Amino acid sequence: xxxxxxxxxxxxxxxxxxxxxxxxxxxxxxxxxxxxxxxxxxxxxxxxxxxxxxxxxxxxxxxxxxxxxxxxxxxxxxxxxxxxxxxxxxxxxxxxxxxxxxxxxxxxxxxx
Amino acid sequence: xxxxxxxxxxxxxxxxxxxxxxxxxxxxxxxxxxxxxxxxxxxxxxxxxxxxxxxxxxxxxxxxxxxxxxxxxxxxxxxxxxxxxxxxxxxxxxxxxxxxxxxxxxxxx
Numbered sequence: 292x293x294x295x296x297x298x299x300x301x302x303x304x305x306x307x308x309x310x311x312x313x314x315x316x317x318x319x320x321x322x323x324x325x326x327x328x329x330x331x332x333x334x335x336x337x338x339x340x341x342x343x344x345x346x347x348x349x350x351x352x353x354x355x356x357x358x359x360x361x362x363x364x365x366x367x368x369x370x371x372x373x374x375x376x377x378x379x380x381x382x383x384x385x386x387x388x389x390x391x392x393x394x395x396x397x398x399x400x401x402x403x
Numbered sequence: 404x405x406x407x408x409x410x411x412x413x414x415x416x417x418x419x420x421x422x423x424x425x426x427x428x429x430x431x432x433x434x435x436x437x438x439x440x441x442x443x444x445x446x447x448x449x450x451x452x453x454x455x456x457x458x459x460x461x462x463x464x465x466x467x468x469x470x471x472x473x474x475x476x477x478x479x480x481x482x483x484x485x486x487x488x489x490x491x492x493x494x495x496x497x498x499x500x501x502x503x504x505x506x507x508x509x510x511x512x
Contacts, residue, residue: 295446334492334505335492335500335502337500340499391449392437395446396444397446
């Protein structure tokens with residue numbers, strides 16, 4: 292099946308710093324990628340839909356100025372958590388469509 | 404807001420046992436249901452996409468059924484093996500995936 296990679300797999304940062312997470316489709320092109328977040332014991336929740344060459348579409352309640360999404364090429368989408376705070380600590384995972392939806396392995400973010 | 408429920412939350416079985424778990428969802432405006440298998444530190448892996456009421460799909464020892472009229476899908480694992488240990492997620496797909504919280508399966512040798 293298609294492979295989606297994510298980098299980094301985990302990150303620890305200080306409160307107030309910004310963190311960039313990369314999502315790459317390795318063997319296919321994806322005009323659309325998705326960013327999800329999962330809090331402990333909760334389900335994966337869609338944050339935003341990343342569209343190559345245009346603005347991302349954010350789900351209700353997700354701050355677009357806090358979670359910046361850039362989808363500059365057909366194989367790369369980035370999520371930047373700006374001015375991260377402890378409440379942003381979570382598991383972030385991306386996916387891309389290639390028939391079914393293929394997921395990256397996720398990024399665990401801990402903000403101290 | 405659509406709600407997708409999975410039960411049980413976790414399950415411990417002995418190697419060789421067969422097991423099953425449930426995904427429940429609103430039966431109105433059904434489009435498709437996805438099942439994923441998610442091993443720790445790996446990417447969720449698509450198992451099945453189910454669209455038709457009465458659908459039954461099989462992949463090796465894993466099979467799934469779908470009842471869209473009553474709003475549930477069952478996932479069955481026959482003769483569980485330790486390598487089946489994972490979290491099994493279902494997701495409802497109207498225009499975007501809405502996930503349940505998953506069933507965490509642990510198979511003991």
